[in-house]
Amino acid sequence: MRRQLMKGNEAIVKSAILSGCRGFYGYPITPASEITEAAAQYLPQVGGVFLQAESEVAAINMLYGAAAAGVRVMTASSGPGISLMQEGISYMAGAELPCVIADITRGGPGLGNIAAEQGDYHQVVKGGGHGNYRTLVLAPHSVQEMADLTALAFDLADRYRNPVVVLADGFIGQMMEPVEFPQTATEPRLPKWAVAGTEESRGNLISSIYLEPDKLEAHVRQLEAKYYIAQQREARAEEWRTEGAEVVLVGYGIVARILKAVAAEALAEGLKVGVLRPVTLYPFPTLQFQKLAERVRVFVVVEMSNGQMLEDVRLALNGARPVEFLSRVGGNVPSHGEVLELVRKLARQTLPARQPEEECVGHV
Amino acid sequence: MTDAGKRDRGLLRVDQDECKGCGLCIEACPPHVIQMMERLNHYGYRTAVYAGAGCTGCGICFMVCPEPGAITVLRLTNRPAGRFDSEAEGAKRCAGN
Amino acid sequence: MSNATEAEYEVAHGRPKAFYENFERKDELQHQTHYCPGCGHGIVHKMLAQAIDELGIQNRTILISPVGCSVFAYYYFDVGNVQGAHGRAPAVATAVKRSQPQSIVIGYQGDGDLAAIGSAEILHAANRGENITVIFVNNAIYSMTGGQVAPTTLLGQRSTTTPNGRSAANEGYPLHVSELLATLEAPVYIERVGLGDNRQVAQAQHAVRRAVENQVRGLGFSLVEVLSPCPTIWKMSPVEAQHWVREVMEKTFPLGAFRDRTKDAPAKAAPPAAPALEDISRILGVADEGAVEEIDAEAKGAVDLQVRVAGFGGQGVLLLGEVLAEAGLHAGLQVSWLPSYGPEMRSGTSNCHVRLAREPIDSPLVVHPDVLVAMNEPSLHKFCASVPPGGWILYNGETVPAECERKDLHILARPFTHVADELGDGRAGNMVILGALLEATPILPQASVDAALGQLVKNPRWLALDERALARGRELLRESLQGVCHDG
Structure with missing residues (x-):
């Protein structure tokens, strides 16, 4: 296969598209902006949607909408933006919507700085938003893994119907290394549960609401069961x-x-x-x-x-x-x-x- | 009753289970032919009821009613009875007064 | 009434088909809504359901339920349903519509949801002219949470968080959402209607239908604001509340169309068709075809070259490193290129770490460079001590300052920028210095350097200049070595 010298942030986008991603909604932030820029360049060329949202809050809720409509979708941000996205991540976990979020970390707390740090671990790995949920988190340490783990992230997101975070630092995002991609692109497929504006999907509902305590408890237990299976099968x-x-x-x-x-x-x-x-x-x-x-x-x-x-x-x-x-x-x-x-x-x-x-x- | 001209142009049905007795239809009805029932329904609401005559079939009571199917308004057809499915359907979907 | 008589009537106004027959998503009382008696939501729901029926779009419709009293809109509408976070319905609707352009996407929001927490989302969805329909139910209060002040609460109106009435001094003025959005260029249709009397209700029904129809016709963003009664929180009877809409609320929120381009707005173009799946890797530039052949890397000696390039932005520091890394890749080596990254990134300095090795590269951070390329004196000062004995310093200057003098390594100090000036453009100084570096560390074949340069420099004039610069750099280094020999 062809080895190409490429930035980690660019490899993420190319791998995502090859994995069937057809939606990117994001908001620029250093050091993740190259991901958003590459998405802006490539997604429209493959029949996908790219939109720079008005905020990270809007961006993650656009992911909620796109995922609800059955599209493989992603965003990218860094610490301060991920903080703003926690609302939507909780909603997506609750509504069991798949998505991929790349967090290219920087220094904090607050504005901190734009240098590489690993202070997002708690907010990403332990949840960050409200409620009893987890996100699956993959941590690449090379440009090749930026590509490979992004592809894995989309598969895991669909398999577990849950947000998956690719957690990388500014170095891995900014550096160039040789990378190889699969030559066959994954065909986007519409999940059965999606709300797609069709007769077949008319009866579908995407929601994180379970008004009755017994029903919410059952839902939380079902999420737990999913995470338990992930623990058995996906730890690497x-x-x-x-x-x-x-x-x-x-x-x-x-x-x-x-x-x-x-x-x-x-x-x-x-x-x-x-x-x-x-x-x-x-x-x-x-x-x-x-x-x-x-x-x-x-x-x-x-x-x-x-x-x-x-x-x-x-x-x-x-x-x-x-x-x-x-x-x-x-x-x-x-x-x-x-x-x-x-x-x-x-x-x-x-x-x-x-x-x-x-x-x-x-x-x- | 062979002469259609002697009959009301409209006919009103209120679903006594669905009606919450807000009274908006009574306020809205141009010929004032809807009244509030004296007794409470199964859920504790005083519900609206058609006075039995005078409905023009205008439908405004239907539009101001907040419940999806509490009110059904029918209109007199000039056609012979029993020819249209919609009648049967309307009757089925809406409990008569 | 006899059956014979009833049979002569047909249903003229009955339960719309866009409603479920039975509200099975509700836990109890599945034959009626959860709304209070006289609530405007039920009336607006019915208008929307009627419009869906009349336009024949039930299968295509996707309703975005908000947070607020209408959070459970999905209990009632027999269409595709998505329930979103508080205020975010326009963002959710945006992506649903763009993901499924054939669908008819209707955002349904109350005043707390749309005008307060979601004010950014509605403003930007409207400003983008998203081809969606928004039904905005304004009852001037937060109802579901028990009657707190809303952005649309009237001046003087009491709420649980304005116990003495809303004051302009503390809470500001009632927000006129329709007027505000009508200042934007993109929206096609914005109208405020009311539920204050029969005439208003008829106009509201007309407006709701038109807002949905606009989307079916592909015209763009339509919003209907409905002044709607909340008898429970307003502490009024349903009929009093209806009157209050007409007699009080309407004075603050005048009815009417604030934007109507329904007649002349062109239909939005359909998104372009997606390319064939097999074309994707070519579009991304990662297809095997068209790749530059790597040189067979077998049977060569050990290589582990670590380079640090440092200078100011604009001196071509990053490109120098990139050509080196790209050439290494072409020569079949493992490579890494890491730009300076961090606080110094925005301060005008620029540097990068490059590694070329036969074995997989552990750390891309170069701590002890075999070659330091210092494009200016501050960079030389910063990194000269990091070069291990036997290494190289290539310095863009006439003489090395005394404090950076070292006898245990090779130093080539030349005004490379001036050399490049003589070749035609001082900006090629980075390539002169790269030529010297390649000559000092003879591990890369010229073919690999040519291939890398050809890939990274597309302008033929620059390519020719860079090639001359590389050759001149090699010469300079050879001359310096001869000089060393002569001196020695």
Whole structure:
């Protein structure tokens, strides 16, 4: 297949269209604007709809409408815009509408800045909007994965009738790497439940309202059952040189790339270091963590946040192994050097197999 | 009753289950041939009722009525009785007074 | 009345077919609506259902239910139904219509929904001239939540949140939505009607039908504002409330058409047909056909080139890196290109990280570049210490400042921009420097560089200039190496 040099933000749009996406409603925001721009260029050419909405609030509600009408649809934004979209995401989860949302994160809270950060983890992975729902979350760490996980996101969104978020940082969105696309485009198909303005679909209703407590409870339980199945089937993580590793570095997105470089150097120094990279942040790859915990001495979570994924790692390990944490925020990236230094320190420590959790926050 | 000219041009039916007794039809009726029932219906509403004569079939009571099918207005046809399905349908869809 | 007599009558005004026979989505009392006695919603519902019947569009119609008392409009209308978030019906309707252009999309909203929380959505849907129909029921109060002030509440009107009556000083003036929207260019039809008496009701019915018919004809955005009674919250009898619409409300909200281009508006063009599925990858530029053949990368030595290019915006920093990465891709290597990204992005500085390697690239961030390209002195200062011993610094300047002097690596300092000036345009300085870089790190075949340049530089004049610039850069580096030899 043809390898092409392409920005992650462009790869998302091309992959989406090849996956049958025919609607994009968005609002520009750095560092996600290239996605909106590419959508504006390509969607009208393939018989799709592109519309720059008046706000992120309107954009997500347009996704609600397009998804209700049976179209594979997506949007893209960054932290502040995702905050505004939470209303619609909750409605879509409640009404069981599929859609794909690309969150190309930036620094927060508030306006923060436009540099890459991973502070959207909580609002994206834990829900963000009101009510008992989850979004499925995929975290690409390369341009190829921007394409591949976007395609997967559309399939998961349809399979689970639920919003799926592609959570990437500004680096993954802005950088260019070779990428390959499937040559056959997916044919857009109209789901049976859609409200399409036809005789067959006239009886259909898209709504998140369940007035009676018993009915709402049944609905919430049914959503839970769906998420349970997703947990069983869809959790993914990449293990990188974890064979024989005593120290396992944990990170997603651009951080995972840095961790691989650090691990490569540490391995060359004879240190027993590997990388575990969650690919799905919800469902979280809990099993992979638990399996590794059987033979690994210590986990090191590295995040461009104040410890948001850290909570999930701790929940997954449930005290089985110590968890160290290195954090950079504000748009700063954990440097190769500072991670390597921590790894060297930990690898040289001769810790007993099961000692109580001890935390080291490496603010630099 | 063979002479159509002696009959009312219109005929009104009010569904006693659907009517909520708001009285808008009584207010709206140009020939004032709708009244409020004295007794309450099954749901506790005093409902509207056709006085039995004088309906012109104008339909304004139907339009001001907030309930979808509480009021049905019929019009006299010049055709022989029993020829049209719509009559049967109308009778079926609307409980008579 | 005898059966024989009844048989001589036929139904002239009866339950519209666009209503369900039985309201099965309701939990109880499925034979009647949930509206209070005398509520205007029921009347407007009936007008809408009548219009759907008359226009023969029941199968095509999609109703967008709002939040407010009419939240359950989907209980009643036997059409496609979508219930949306508070105020967002115009956004939802926009996308439903654009997704299914053959459908007839009707947004139904109250005054809190449309005029307060959804004011942005209605304004922009109207301004885009979406080919949808909006029924706006204005009863001057928030009814479902128990009677709080609405944007359309009259001055002096009491509500639970204006216990002493609405005051202009605190809540502002009643919002005239129809007049406001009629200042926009795009809407085709905007009329305010009332439910205050028989004549008003007849006009309202006419307006609702026309607003739907406009969409069927493809004319564009139509909105009917209906002044509608809320006897319960107004604490009036249904008949008193009807009178209040006519005698009080209408004084603040005069009836009439504020926009009517129904006669001359052209029908909107149908969206263009979608291309065949097999054409999609070509349209996206990702089809295998037309791809530049990569050079067979087998049986070559290890490669791991890490480059940092830094300068000001406009110096071609990003393009330099891109040509290098593209050439690496053509040569069958793994590549990454990462632009400077972050706080410095908007401050005029520009830099990028480029990696070319035989093996998969771990981190695209270049911490210790084998080659630093510094297009100006600040960039040199910032990054000169990061180059490991044995590496290269290519500096766009006559001499390297003393604090950046290093004996443990190669430095080529030349005014590359001036060199490019001599070639015809100083903007090709980035390509002169790239030529030097390619000569200093001989891992890429010239064919790959040519292919990359051909792909990224489409203007023939620039392509020719860039080719000359690359060649000149290679010369400069060779000359400098000879100089080193001579000096040594």
